[in-house]
């Protein structure tokens with residue numbers, strides 16, 4: 001069984017990474033590296049990194065327009081759903097918009113509390129310009145000056 005894991009689930013540090021074959025979108029790896037927590041990724045095994053095929057991305061885009069989540073999903077979110085579709089994988093995410101679209105496409109998903117570990121809510125902030133990730137809302141990105149957007153929704 002394959003799992004696709006979103007950034008917030010990785011950041012929770014609570015995924016039992018030895019438990020299966022993990023798939024990460026290339027874009028998630030980039031986010032992680034921007035967030036200076038690349039060591040997390042480096043410490044993980046059984047990881048496959050892919051960029052989703054265009055055809056699957058288009059299916060996800062269409063589905064998200066129908067569910068009304070299109071404007072809420074980041075391109076990384078789209079990648080996550082598309083890869084799950086492509087590899088018939090389970091998505092691990094606490095993001096309601098991702099879950100919503102996954103459910104429309106009959107993709108299985110689970111919260112980050114999988115492996116009987118308690119779920120922890122955590123908000124992160126992504127720069128709308130350079131996409132650097134911050135742990136707190138510092139209003140404006142010190143790197144490029146754009147506004148930050150909160151991105152672990154819901155729960």
Ligand SMILES: [Zn+2]
Pocket residue numbers: 127128129130131132141142143144145146
């Ligand atoms: Zn920035």
